[in-house]
Amino acid sequence: MQIQSPKGTRDILPSEVQIWQWVEETARSVFGTYGYQEIRTPIFESTDLFVRGVGDTTDIVEKEMYTFNDRGNRSVSLRPEGTASVVRAMLQNRLMDGASVLKFYYIGQMFRYDRPQAGRYREFWQVGIEAFGADSPAIDAEIIAAGHQFFSTLGIKDLTLHLNSIGDPACRPKYVEDLTAYAKAHLDELCGKCYARHERNPMRILDCKESGCRAVVANAPLLSNYLCDPCRENFDMVKCYLDGLEIDYHEDPYIVRGLDYYSRTAFEFTAGGLGAQNAIGGGGRYDYLAEEIGGASTPGIGFALGMDRIIIALDAQDVAVPTSAPVDVYLSVLGDAAMPIALKLAQDLRENGIKTDLEFKGRGLRAQMRTANKLNAQYVVMIGEDEINSAAATVRDMGSGDQQSVAFEQLPEVMREKIDR
Ligand code: AMP
Numbered sequence: 001m002q003i004q005s006p007k008g009t010r011d012i013l014p015s016e017v018q019i020w021q022w023v024e025e026t027a028r029s030v031f032g033t034y035g036y037q038e039i040r041t042p043i044f045e046s047t048d049l050f051v052r053g054v055g056d057t058t059d060i061v062e063k064e065m066y067t068f069n070d071r072g073n074r075s076v077s078l079r080p081e082g083t084a085s086v087v088r089a090m091l092q093n094r095l096m097d098g099a100s101v102l103k104f105y106y107i108g109q110m111f112r113y114d115r116p117q118a119g120r121y122r123e124f125w126q127v128g129i130e131a132f133g134a135d136s137p138a139i140d141a142e143i144i145a146a147g148h149q150f151f152s153t154l155g156i157k158d159l160t161l162h163l164n165s166i167g168d169p170a171c172r173p174k175y176v177e178d179l180t181a182y183a184k185a186h187l188d189e190l191c192g193k194c195y196a197r198h199e200r201n202p203m204r205i206l207d208c209k210e211s212g213c214r215a216v217v218a219n220a221p222l223l224s225n226y227l228c229d230p231c232r233e234n235f236d237m238v239k240c241y242l243d244g245l246e247i248d249y250h251e252d253p254y255i256v257r258g259l260d261y262y263s264r265t266a267f268e269f270t271a272g273g274l275g276a277q278n279a280i281g282g283g284g285r286y287d288y289l290a291e292e293i294g295g296a297s298t299p300g301i302g303f304a305l306g307m308d309r310i311i312i313a314l315d316a317q318d319v320a321v322p323t324s325a326p327v328d329v330y331l332s333v334l335g336d337a338a339m340p341i342a343l344k345l346a347q348d349l350r351e352n353g354i355k356t357d358l359e360f361k362g363r364g365l366r367a368q369m370r371t372a373n374k375l376n377a378q379y380v381v382m383i384g385e386d387e388i389n390s391a392a393a394t395v396r397d398m399g400s401g402d403q404q405s406v407a408f409e410q411l412p413e414v415m416r417e418k419i420d421r
Pocket residue numbers: 081112114119120121122123124125126279280281282283304305306307308309
């Protein structure tokens with residue numbers, strides 16, 4: 001039987017890859033303008049990093065990780081998200097030493113063993129940014145602005161920014177206590193998952209999508225009524241900065257990151273055209289995470305955006321994506337004697353930055369033209385007996401059908417000029 005790719009994974013084929021490259025280039029360029037530098041971390045890490053850095057009460061760690069023992073009997077896991085690794089790398093490489101604020105972005109695959117559906121995969125891609133060293137609400141606003149600018153540069157429409165403050169260790173415990181008591185009074189209305197986690201991680205009930213849980217949540221106590229003065233002032237400042245940046249937000253009390261090391265600002269971006277899986281990114285402040293994984297206390301904030309969903313949204317919203325043909329010039333090789341000349345001409349063209357391919361199979365002219373058409377080549381350069389004798393190629397404009405003769409030695413220059421036009 002022919003082997004298939006694992007369930008929940010996909011190939012990104014050459015026909016789709018330009019849109020991926022464009023999304024990646026846009027991320028590099030937009031985040032670069034905010035002073036973010038790329039960081040690349042391992043695709044697998046010690047399992048313990050995620051148990052501590054994502055949280056042992058989360059669905060991700062409880063049920064979704066690809067965890068295995070390596071041949072040295074160490075438990076490792078494919079990364080389910082990027083933040084824990086970036087924090088680990090920052091601590092391990094002592095990047096904070098002597099630094100004021102550090103800004104990193106990453107692009108890469110993440111792995112979660114979840115039930116695959118449209119917009120949800122077991123291997124998926126995220127682009128994310130993380131900023132360390134500053135607890136000012138200004139950087140919260142700046143991070144959100146970077147995400148916002150990335151989406152608007154891509155041309156994503158129907159973008160909503162959901163914004164919340166989830167308090168801090170001073171004010172959240174009382175809220176969690178009251179929320180737990182409230183959940184206990186409504187246990188029979190909760191879904192199985194929320195029933196199970198109502199004591200260990202009650203805040204996750206707030207973002208459960210099940211209708212029964214949503215109904216319970218509608219009357220649940222709200223964290224916004226429990227914020228201590230410093231958290232409230234901080235949240236007000238974040239909103240004030242966003243107003244100044246003219247970024248719309250929707251205050252949403254149900255955006256949570258239900259773990260102790262997350263604090264204050266939490267946000268999510270949703271977009272149209274995605275159906276049920278309409279979250280295209282989320283993030284928040286995690287001032288207590290560095291300590292959680294054994295490092296010095298370091299404030300941090302970041303987000304992760306789902307590239308698969310961004311691409312689905314671009315497609316559903318008919319956003320025009322810049323694309324280019326895989327080749328500019330197709331060299332048609334007619335007869336064995338033409339091959340050495342064609343190979344050399346192809347090399348000259350390529351050295352001049354012209355995307356060139358050529359016929360390797362000695363087929364007839366018609367078959368070669370069909371291939372050139374399929375590749376969307378703008379020009380076909382023919383080399384046959386006549387061309388060899390006159391040391392000049394026949395250049396055919398595939399758009400107009402016009403043909404002209406160009407001396408071999410002038411070919412790169414002439415083609416460069418034609419393609420630039
Ligand atoms: P999270 O780390 O769960 O907050 O995810 C951040 C973003 O990554 C989400 O808003 C989604 O766009 C994307 N994402 C998360 N899980 C998946 C998945 N299984 N498949 C595709 N995209 C995902």
